[in-house]
Amino acid sequence: MDKTDTDCINAYLGGDANALEPMVEKYKRPLYSFILKMTEGREDADEIFQETWFRALKNIHKFQHKNFLNWLFRIAHNLVIDRARRNKKNVSMQSSMGGEDGDNTLEDHLAAPGISPAEEAGGAGLGEQIDEAVKELSPDQKEVFMLRMYGNTSFKEIAQIQKCSINTCLARMQYALTKLRSILKEEYDELQEAMS
Incomplete structure (x- = not known):
């Protein structure tokens, strides 16, 4: 029988360090997809994804919502907003890189977003x-x-x-x-x- 999110959280709070692994697997794809679509590229998305889980683990004892994925979305939303405020300087994806890259644009240097x-x-x-x-x-x-x-x-x-x-x-x-x-x-x- 599969454990519910509440079972996993209670086991984690009870000292089982690996109890949240099923939740990480279950929510990895929708959370990462959301973050990737809301950010400027893979590097930002990777950092925000990791920070989202870090903050979730740090505050798991405060979790009182019914839906864990939505709680993760809220944390990620706040992190995306914070990052956007810090990085107000926007660079066009079509701006020339100059230097050794010649006429290549920033967009040419970004990793493909995947499927x-x-x-x-x-x-x-x-x-x-x-x-x-x-x-x-x-x-x-x-x-x-x-x-x-x-x-x-x-x-x-x-x-x-x-x-x-x-x-x-x-x-x-x-x-x-x-x-x-x-x-x-x-x-x-x-x-x-x-x-x-």
């Missing part, structure tokens, strides 16, 4: 188009979309993470979907044609 859940579900090409379209969303809309679609987080929980009303979250999701429909209209029309 996202959207790419697995809908094919690499469509997944890449969706990822590119999501980049066009405002930060708040992007976060609501990511939490809802990739984290299966309720709007009530998203509202708590974003510290706003549920209606505001619903509006942000609606704006995000409207913008994505507009950006991906051609792909959607092609998909509808192929299915008929």
